[in-house]
Amino acid sequence: MNIDIKNKIASETAESIYEAYPTLWDRFGDRGFEHTEKDNHHHLDHLETAFSLNDEKVFIDYTIWLETVLTSRNVETALIIDNFERLLEILPGNIDKDEEIFMTGCLTNAIAVLRPS
Amino acid sequence: MNSKSKELADLFLAGDEKQALQLVQTYLENHTKDELYQLVLTPAMYWIGELWEKNIITVADEHLATAICDFVVSVTEVRRPALNSHKKKVMVLGPEGEDHYIGLKMVSSLFKENGWEVQYLGPNLPLDAAIDSANRWQPEVIALSAALAYRLPILKEYAEAFRALDFKPTIILGGRAVSMANWTASEPEGTIIVKELDQLKKWIQTGKEPDNDFSISI
Numbered sequence: 001m002n003i004d005i006k007n008k009i010a011s012e013t014a015e016s017i018y019e020a021y022p023t024l025w026d027r028f029g030d031r032g033f034e035h036t037e038k039d040n041h042h043h044l045d046h047l048e049t050a051f052s053l054n055d056e057k058v059f060i061d062y063t064i065w066l067e068t069v070l071t072s073r074n075v076e077t078a079l080i081i082d083n084f085e086r087l088l089e090i091l092p093g094n095i096d097k098d099e100e101i102f103m104t105g106c107l108t109n110a111i112a113v114l115r116p117s
Numbered sequence: 118m119n120s121k122s123k124e125l126a127d128l129f130l131a132g133d134e135k136q137a138l139q140l141v142q143t144y145l146e147n148h149t150k151d152e153l154y155q156l157v158l159t160p161a162m163y164w165i166g167e168l169w170e171k172n173i174i175t176v177a178d179e180h181l182a183t184a185i186c187d188f189v190v191s192v193t194e195v196r197r198p199a200l201n202s203h204k205k206k207v208m209v210l211g212p213e214g215e216d217h218y219i220g221l222k223m224v225s226s227l228f229k230e231n232g233w234e235v236q237y238l239g240p241n242l243p244l245d246a247a248i249d250s251a252n253r254w255q256p257e258v259i260a261l262s263a264a265l266a267y268r269l270p271i272l273k274e275y276a277e278a279f280r281a282l283d284f285k286p287t288i289i290l291g292g293r294a295v296s297m298a299n300w301t302a303s304e305p306e307g308t309i310i311v312k313e314l315d316q317l318k319k320w321i322q323t324g325k326e327p328d329n330d331f332s333i334s335i
Contacts, residue, residue, distance in 0.1 A: 013123075046267050048267065053270070058266050058269075061266065062266060062267075062280045068170045072171045072172035
């Protein structure tokens, strides 16, 4: 994934989250938006790492760590799931097919880990 | 986590370098340096990382704790005088983007304690600078580490570049990201994966490679 694509995906995903949940502006402000954009870079970095090492566990471990970090800062798990679902929508067509298959698999399984049973 | 680590973590977070040093020096009266690093300091720093994850401490608290830990490691470091003119040489560094460095300092200290000449180049070192330095100094060993999982690809890139050097250094890979990795492929000859510091100590002293039930494909 080249850096331009990564920047585009991260900023479009952050924008769509804040459009869907405008109360996030009141809750977290401009800084929150910037964090969401940065967080999406981290999500993509970990997806890339998992892909290059052919190890989905890298992304699942990251997801578990991320949930601790974000929920302790008042970002609910549902928002992380929503974010990952948006990545599932936006990734196809923006990255190579083999990356797409691997990364959508990672995201789907990560969502299953996050979703209350 | 053991009570000694917890006590030390609290002193680190309080910025109490005097008490922290005293605790460590008392511990060293009955324990080795690698026991201190592996059983006390490392769990203390991992615990501090977890407190940040849970938003119990701030990043500023974490930086203060790191500074005190750094001080303690530096003060307790043993610098052995050269026993002969040709000491073995090791270069220790973290790849570009990786800011965690306490583990690198512990590794440097362990090598020094065992009579090696150490060049500690710190974290976040660009590859071309690392290669340039390695070519000039020609160490027998290059040790590098990564704390965060998404540094593993860059660690792999560095390891490959070092392995291609004419003087064929041994490459040692460690750090939290490496110890948590869970791949079952064999590493190429000349690359050693260390999960814990005592594995490194054993390798330094006996040349015996860690018998990990995991390894990463580099």
